[in-house]
Amino acid sequence: MPLLTIGHRGAKGHLAENTLPSFKKAVELGAQAVELDVHVCATGELVVLHDFTVDRTTNGSGEVHKLTLASLKALQVEGKYTLPTLDEVFEVLGKGVFVNIEMKGRHTAKPVADFIQRYITEKGYTYSDFIVSSFQREELEALHNISPDTPIGVLTQASVAQAMEWAAEFKAVAIHPHFSLLTESNIKKAKQAGYEIYTWTVNEPEDIARVKTLGVDGIITDYPDRL
Template identity: 70%
Template sequence: MPLLKIGHRGAKAHAPENTLASFQKALDLGVDGIELDVHVCATGELVVIHDFTVDRTTNGSGEVHKMTLAELKALKVEGEHAISTLDDVMEVVGKKCMVNIEMKGRHTAGPVSVFLKEYVKERGYTYEDFIVSSFQREELQVMSEINPDVHLGILTQASVTQAWQWAQEFRAAAIHPHFSLLTESNVHKAQQAGYKVYTWTMNEPEDIARIKLYNVDGIISDYPERL
């Protein structure tokens, strides 16, 4: 299988992260997939933002889960961009590439499952068009229980072994280790066990070249054109 080129929060090096402009830029650069982060806001919508607060990326302040969609939409990202819902992003991305939804906020598994069921049952998508990843054990566990059709990815910054154990426990499709954890041996072992290996966040050409030699399944980068 060819290496999947996955844009991190769109094309984070080229446009403000997790904005529609960033996802469009990733598509323009020819990605095979995009990665994004979701939280549930106070009115129940899935919003695409990385942090638990809006302070770093917008002109506002506050916790994402305590703000309504209208309040979030009124904010500006780098002066001109809006916070998007997951539906907004899908209008831009459509079926042009795979979408890696990271469950960042708490209690996101239920709404993400509802979202995916709608897209699969009513909009002609398949579960293969998405992968749902998280560092959070609770969200992964809930998703594996309520919707076993979802392709889960186990994120880890600490241990490939731990990711593997969780992957077995939650019947995941992939592990998503930080690239510093990878060796040719542990990549091969994970693939032999049936897991895809998608690694993050790789931006330096020498790191990309080294990890490519390990035959990982996908690389997540702020600079997808370097992949």
């Protein structure tokens, strides 16, 4: 299978992260996939945003899970963009772009499982159009229990071995290690165990070149054009 270029929060190196123009830009730059982060807001919608608060990326302040969708929509990113819902991102991307949904906020497993089920039932998507990842054990466990068919990726910035343990437990299809953790040896073990490897966040040309030689399945990058 060819190496998958995965745009990190869209094309974060070029345009404001996790905004609709950034996701469009990633695809324009050749990404076959995008990675994004979701939280559940106070009114129940899945909102695409990395941080637990809106303080860093918008002109507002407060915790995402305490703000309504209307109040989140009133905020601006870099004075010109709005925070998108997960539905809006999928409307912009359309079918054919593989989406890595990272469960960032708490209690995201059920809404994410429901979202994927709705897209499969109503819009003709299949489970292979998605992968759902998280660092959070409780969210991975909840997702696996609610929707065992949803492909899971285990994120780690600490240990490939631990990611593989969790992957076995939750019947994950992939592990998502930080690129600094990758070695020929642990990649071989992960591959032998049947896991795909999507590594993050690889931006520098020399790091991209090294990671490519290791035989990973996908590279998550702020600069899809560098792959």
